[in-house]
Structures are given as C-alpha cells and as structure tokens.
Amino acid sequence: MNPKIPRYEEKILYENIKGTSEKITLIDNVDNYKYLEIYTKADNDYGQTCTKIDLSQENKHFNINQIYISSAHSDAILKVAMLKINNNFIEVLRNGGVRMESAGITLNSNWKVSITKVIGYK
Numbered sequence: 001m002n003p004k005i006p007r008y009e010e011k012i013l014y015e016n017i018k019g020t021s022e023k024i025t026l027i028d029n030v031d032n033y034k035y036l037e038i039y040t041k042a043d044n045d046y047g048q049t050c051t052k053i054d055l056s057q058e059n060k061h062f063n064i065n066q067i068y069i070s071s072a073h074s075d076a077i078l079k080v081a082m083l084k085i086n087n088n089f090i091e092v093l094r095n096g097g098v099r100m101e102s103a104g105i106t107l108n109s110n111w112k113v114s115i116t117k118v119i120g121y122k
Contacts, residue, residue: 008034008121014090019114021081024090026118030055031087033120038090040066040113042079048116053085060085061093066113075101081113090118 013026036053066079079097097111
C-alpha cells in the first residue's frame with residue numbers, strides 16, 4: 001500500500017537574483033501558508049542553500065545558516081541570520097559568521113546572509 005504524499009500549492013513570494021540582507025516585503029501574507037522555503041547565497045556566489053521554515057510555530061523568529069568552503073582560502077565559512085517573519089515581511093534581526101581555518105577561528109558580525117528567493121506552500 002502506497003501512502004498518499006500530500007501535495008502543496010506553491011507560490012513564489014519573493015525573488016531577487018542578487019539577494020538582499022535587508023527587510024523583505026513578500027507578495028502575500030505568510031499566515032496563508034503552511035511552510036516557507038528560503039533560498040540564500042553567499043556574497044561571493046560560492047553556493048546556494050535552502051532552509052524550510054515551519055510556520056505552525058507561535059514564535060515567528062527563525063535562524064537560517066549558510067555553510068560553505070572558500071575555494072580561494074581553503075577555509076570553512078558559517079554565516080547565520082536571525083529572521084522575524086510576520087504578515088508579509090521577513091526582517092533580518094541579526095547577522096554574523098565564523099571563519100574556520102588552520103590558523104584559528106575568526107568571528108565576524110558584519111557578514112550577511114543574502115536571501116534570493118522565498119517560496120510559500122499551502
């Protein structure tokens with residue numbers, strides 16, 4: 001017996017190929033969706049990641065991460081952003097990052113996670 005896989009209607013709520021780390025206005029209210037997919041990229045286009053956000057939580061604060069290996073410096077980079085998702089806005093509350101290399105670990109509060117696309121699923 002094959003279990004039924006739920007099908008969700010999807011809608012692109014925001015898209016910007018360059019990405020932004022500023023407040024985003026979505027084309028619809030997030031209360032109309034079960035979950036979001038938030039796509040991010042590194043400032044230098046090393047890679048793209050996707051984070052699924054379950055909107056059933058009462059607390060609408062979420063963390064998204066981006067981890068990649070720098071081909072130029074042979075180090076690993078972790079960038080983190082805290083988001084507040086409410087109505088038809090995504091607001092970046094905090095950003096930061098860590099560089100891990102053989103010489104040690106460096107913290108950087110100026111690094112930003114750039115959001116390129118948000119897809120809502122009903």
